[in-house]
Amino acid sequence: MNALEIRNKFLNYFKNHGHSIIPSAPLIPENDPSVLFTTAGMHPLVPYLLGEVHPAGTKLADYQKCLRTVDIDEVGDNRHLTFFEMLGNWSLGEYFKKESIKYSMEFLTKELNIPVEKLSVTCFKGDEDAPRDEETAKIWEENGMPKERIYFFGKEDNWWIAGETGPCGPDTEIFYDTGKEPCSKECNPSCGCGKYVEIWNNVFMEYYKDAEGNYTKLKQRNVDTGLGLERINMLLQGKETPFDTEIFKPMMDKLESLAKNDNLSSRRIIAEHLRSSMMIIADGGKPSNIDRGYILRRLIRRMIRHLNKIGIELDKLKELIDLNIEILGEMYPDLVQNKENIINTILAEKDKFMKTLENGEKELQKELSKLKAKGEDTLSAEEVFRLYETYGFPQEVTKEISEENGFKIDLRKL
DSSP states (O other): HHHHHHHHHHHHHHHHHTTTEEOOOOOSSSOOOSSSOOOOGGGHHHHTTTOOTTOOOEEEEEEEEOOOTTTTGGGGGGGGSSEEEEEEEEEHHHHHHHHHHHHHHHHHIIIIIOOOOEEEEEEOOOOOSSOHHHHHHHHHHHHOGGGGGGGOOOOOHHHHESSSSEEEOOOOOOOEEEOOOOTTTTTTTTTTTSSSEEEEEEEEEEEETTSSEEEEEEEEEEEEEEEEHHHHHHTTTTSSSSGGSTTHHHHHHHHHHHHHSSSSSHHHHHHHHHHHHHHHHHHTOOSSSSHHHHHHHHHHHHHOOOOOOOHHHHHHHHHHHHHHHHHHHTOOHHHTTHHHHHHHHHHHHHHHHHHHHHHHHHHHHHHHHHHTTTTOOEEEHHHHHHHHHHHOHHHHHHHHHHTHHHHHHHHOOO
């Protein structure tokens, strides 16, 4: 089963259970200045979670394109992505915990054929703001989840809010056991050792948090769920990383064939950032020096630096974009429709960046050599600023190259 088949199974399942299928909102939020990009399926639906009537009804399902910028520097390891897709089902004041949990358990075990033995769940343990969620645990037991695989954790693990304020509530998270050996006797879904991978989050959204940190009940109880497509696709295929699935593997193989100095982390960065950049451009994004335009510029420029680093000629960029459209076009027709704009935008940004990269990197390497000769390991904030002021060399590129060469940078005075 591949990602598109999983998506279609999900949407068909919820359609057959009375949900209206709504289209993915754009990555660039409409009429929402509070976020640069759509980071979760709930963002486009906030007005309806607060009580407005949705034109498609009270039971919805969708796939949502999402982009989170906090992990850009982590991309290159075996799991971090900036762009990802969330599958979601929604109840706007209609059903609540009982139906939501039943749907999730049935979809995972009957539609995707995951053995119950592979699954564990977590629930909210309660605090001064909301009670312990024994009701959710009981419903899980009624749906076949063994009591010993039901865990309780606090707000840091089992409470969902998008931002500092807004609709929120306790959640129950579903984890997949990869079969790895437990890290200790206390190994559980919260430990992060890699044995348990979170796949689905069901939020029981019945609270509103205001700017003073107070929680009040919403006028309607909602369900907001999110199932990570790249993650469940990886697990169902028995792969170690999303980069081993059909979403990325053809690009990873192509990059390996072109690279003169192959580096796995660089290939992952290139593949991930190219996909993310193409998605942003297809939804109307343009490179700039501020806000979301800066994020797009940063993704493209980091990708270009790593193409350079592993010795791939930059005139291959169009070929790589064409390959991605071939890989992803059926899932995301917007890429096909916006092909020329995507190519022109990325190639124009490449041309702008190349001189900056060449001159700045040469100057940075001189400074790092001087530090090494003096036995020092930290590049000063003043030097970081000089490289930017004189050569237009971005701070994040200075940081990445310095760290690759074993140096730290001091940004405290910037």
